[in-house]
Amino acid sequence: MALAEAILVCLTERPMSGYDLAKYFDASIGFFWRASHQQIYRELGRLRERELVDSQEISQSGKPNRIVHTITDKGRTAVTGWSAKPVRMPSVKDELLVKLYALETVDTKAMREQISVRLEQHQSKLSEFRRIKSRFYDGKDLNLNQKGKLIALELGIDQELFRIAGWETVLKKMTDAGV
Amino acid sequence: MALAEAILVCLTERPMSGYDLAKYFDASIGFFWRASHQQIYRELGRLRERELVDSQEISQSGKPNRIVHTITDKGRTAVTGWSAKPVRMPSVKDELLVKLYALETVDTKAMREQISVRLEQHQSKLSEFRRIKSRFYDGKDLNLNQKGKLIALELGIDQELFRIAGWETVLKKMTDAGV
DNA sequence: TGACACTATGCAACAATGTGCATATAATCA
DNA sequence: TGATTATATGCACATTGTTGCATAGTGTCA
Known part of the structure; x- marks a missing residue:
């Protein structure tokens, strides 16, 4: 249940609404812990119940009201406590590797195409990471x-570079194997 | 629902019991798609219902009877069909990165210890991969x-090497940052 | 001879994650 | 002016993953 902690970690930065958090996840911490807006809203409800965040509704005309969540002292303590606990190895799940x-x-023809798509995805992630790095x-x-x-960001950049090299090597080895 | 496909892929190798599959997962394909024996048994039941595998009980004296599962033609077709479909980017979830x-x-003291543990885990995976490679x-x-x-195995080896280097760099950068 | 690990299967309960849908307004673009 | 995008929240359901338990005989080590 580390989505809770990932959200709290974001809220140590500044108070945010669910909507803000969803965008924040897309643009930063989500590179290492992905979550959809539905998941985030659900988890925020639980965090409020456990009193780890304090939620304040802010009236807005026109748009739906924002609900801004602030981390509480209890929440901050929970983050520190969690941070001291051992982590497990991240779970591995990649269909493309299973296909190998x-x-x-x-x-195999379709597979080569999928690897090309994957390579492009890693390329665009790499560009995004580099853009964020130089900008911020x-x-x-x-x-x-x-x-x-x-x-974390620099580790992400290196990871993308490694993965691009890795999948290119796989393509080469597939050619050598006659597929 | 790609656990189904991962199991079918294993069964293209040879017919196996649930127990065999669980061990096979631990020792090979599980490096890229982890699953517990409970999950495997549950999924085998579904595959049998969908007629993608044929299950045959084999009497054994002493031990519980084995149920050996063989992939059917329908199952083989399903694998080929699945293989042609696009894959998604593997979902990323690593608590240790969130902590950063x-x-x-x-x-941060506890975190450095956790990184050390993580390094050891990657080391032992690396040794295992290398042992398998040289042996088989x-x-x-x-x-x-x-x-x-x-x-796939060679990609796994490179990945472990990369991750060891990556986390060692993180430790160094943490020191530079004063933690 | 008692404890433990291995073989072999599987249910039940629960926790976490993902998919699809629903609502409602404002601004922007073609 | 109609379509799309952005803002903003959230329920219901489906799937997947984890934990704990239950059964039961065989082999191995201390």
Whole structure:
């Protein structure tokens, strides 16, 4: 149940509405912990019940009212407590790798195309990460929180580079194997 | 619902019982698609209902009877059909990276320990992959299916090496940041 | 000889995640 | 002016994953 913690971590930055959080996830922490807006709203309800966030409705004319969630002291303590607990290895699930396991049965032409699509996705993630890095971090004076995010971001950039190289190697090896 | 397909892919190799499958998952395809024995048994029941596998009970004295599952023609067709369909990006979920996002709030001493544990886990996975490679693949004459598995395994080895380097860099950068 | 691990299967309950839908207004673009 | 996008929240259902339990005989180690 670490979506709760991921949300709390975001709220240590500043109070946010569910909508803000969903966008924040898409643009930053979601690179390492994806969540849809439905999940976020549901989890916010639970966090409110557990008194880890304080939710305040703000009237808006025209648009639906915003509900802004602020992390409580109890919530901050919960984050620190959680952070000290051991983590598990991230669960691995990649269909594309499973397909490599039955090269005789799968449609290898379609697979090569899927690998190309995957490569493009990694390319565009890479560009996005680099854009964020140069826009928000390069040449700036950073506080500790920002330094942590930068470390994560740089790991993300290296990961994308590695994956691009990896899948390109797979394509080459498939060619060598005659498919 | 790709656990179904992962199981079918295993069964293209040879007929197996649920127990065999659970072990096979632990030792090979599970590196890229983890599943517990409970999940596997449940999914096998569904596959039997959909007639993608044929299940045959084999009497054994002493031990409980084995139920051996064989992929059907319908199942083989299903695998090929599935293989041609586009895959999604694997979902990302790593608590350790989330912790990097709140360096001011988390227990950084505990975090460094967790990174060390993570490093050890990647080390032992790496050793296992290398052991499997040298034992079953190096210097052997391989058919197409085996070549595919070797490609996946080599990608796995590179991935572990990359992750070890990545987390070591994170530790260094944390030191530079003063935590 | 008692404890433990291995073989072999599976249910039940619960927790977490993902998909689809529903609502409602304002601004922007073609 | 009609279509789309952005703002803003949330329910219901389906699927997937985890934990704990239950059964039961065999082999191995101390």
